[in-house]
Amino acid sequence: MTRSASELLDSIRRELAPGEAENRFVPLVVEGRADRAAVGALAAEQHRIIAADWRSFLTLAARSTEPASREFFSGLAGGEALALAKLKPLAAACGFDEDAIRDHKPQAGCQAYPAYVSWLALNSDPACAVLTLVANFAAWGGYCGAIAQGLREHYGFDDEACGFFDFFATPVPEVEEQALAAAQAGIDAGVDLSPAMEQGTLLQAYELMFWNTLAKV
Numbered sequence: 001m002t003r004s005a006s007e008l009l010d011s012i013r014r015e016l017a018p019g020e021a022e023n024r025f026v027p028l029v030v031e032g033r034a035d036r037a038a039v040g041a042l043a044a045e046q047h048r049i050i051a052a053d054w055r056s057f058l059t060l061a062a063r064s065t066e067p068a069s070r071e072f073f074s075g076l077a078g079g080e081a082l083a084l085a086k087l088k089p090l091a092a093a094c095g096f097d098e099d100a101i102r103d104h105k106p107q108a109g110c111q112a113y114p115a116y117v118s119w120l121a122l123n124s125d126p127a128c129a130v131l132t133l134v135a136n137f138a139a140w141g142g143y144c145g146a147i148a149q150g151l152r153e154h155y156g157f158d159d160e161a162c163g164f165f166d167f168f169a170t171p172v173p174e175v176e177e178q179a180l181a182a183a184q185a186g187i188d189a190g191v192d193l194s195p196a197m198e199q200g201t202l203l204q205a206y207e208l209m210f211w212n213t214l215a216k217v
Contacts, residue, residue: 003132005183008193011147012135012200019204024215029147030076032154038217039151040094043087044104045111045210046164050087052114054080056121064126066189068182072130075178093161109213113206124199127186131196134205143211145169 020197023033028034054077076077090099148165151157159166186193 005180005187005193007132008183009135009180010133012197013138015205016139016200019208021047022141023211024144025211026146026150028215029150029154032150034150034215035217036094036155037206038214039098039155040091040217041098041104041107042214043091043094043164043192043216044101045097045106047084047087047101048093048106049059049114050080053117054084056114056117057119060126060129063121064182066127066185068178068185069126069130072175072178072182075135075175077182083089083164083167086167089160090162090164093155093157098149100160101121107213109209113203113210115204116203120199120203125184125193127189127191128193128196128199130179130182130186131193132199133204134176135176135196135200136207139169139204140207141169141195144147167214178194 016080022200025034025038029039057073057077057080060162061070061077064070064073079150088098091097100182123133144165145165148162148169152163
C-alpha cells in the first residue's frame with residue numbers, strides 16, 4: 001500500500017534522528033567554549049550558503065509542475081532573503097565587517113551542503129526534494145535555537161545579533177503543511193518519492209560536515 005506524505009516524512013525523520021548527536025559545534029557554543037571567530041566564520045559561510053540556496057529554491061520552483069511545490073519553494077526562497085538581512089548584525093557581533101565576510105576563505109566542509117542542494121535543484125524531482133529538505137528542518141531549527149541561547153548566556157549577544165538563529169529556530173507550521181501538500185500531490189501524480197530517504201541521509205551528512213568543520217576553527 002502506498003504510504004501518505006506524512007508517513008514518508010515521519011519515516012525519514014526517524015532514520016535521520018540518530019545523526020543529530022554527531023554535531024560537535026553546537027555544544028561548544030551552548031557551553032561557551034567556541035571561539036567568537038568561529039561564530040563569525042559561520043556567518044561568513046552562511047552568507048555564501050544563503051545566496052546559493054536562494055537560487056536553488058527558485059530553480060526548484062521553476063521546475064515544479066504542481067502548484068503546491070512551486071508555493072513551497074517560492075516560500076523558501078523568500079525566507080532566504082529575510083535570513084540574509086539578519087546575518088550582518090551576527091557578523092558584526094563577532095567582529096566581522098563586510099570586508100571580513102568578503103575576504104573569508106570558504107571551507108569545503110561548510111560549502112558541501114549548498115553544493116548538494118544545487119544538485120537537488122537540477123536532478124531531484126521537486127516533490128522528492130520537498131521531503132528531503134523538510135525532513136532536515138526540525139534538526140536545523142533545534143541547532144539554531146540552542147546556539148541562540150548559548151550566545152545570549154555566554155557571549156552577551158543581544159536580540160539583534162541572535163536574530164539569524166531566532167529566525168530559523170521559530171517553528172512555522174505552514175511550511176510543513178505546504179511541504180506535505182506538495183509531497184502528497186507528487187504521490188497522487190505517481191512520482192517515485194523513494195529517493196527522498198537517500199537524499200535526506202546525504203543532506204544530513206553534509207549539514208553535519210558544515211557544523212563539524214566550524215568546530216575546527
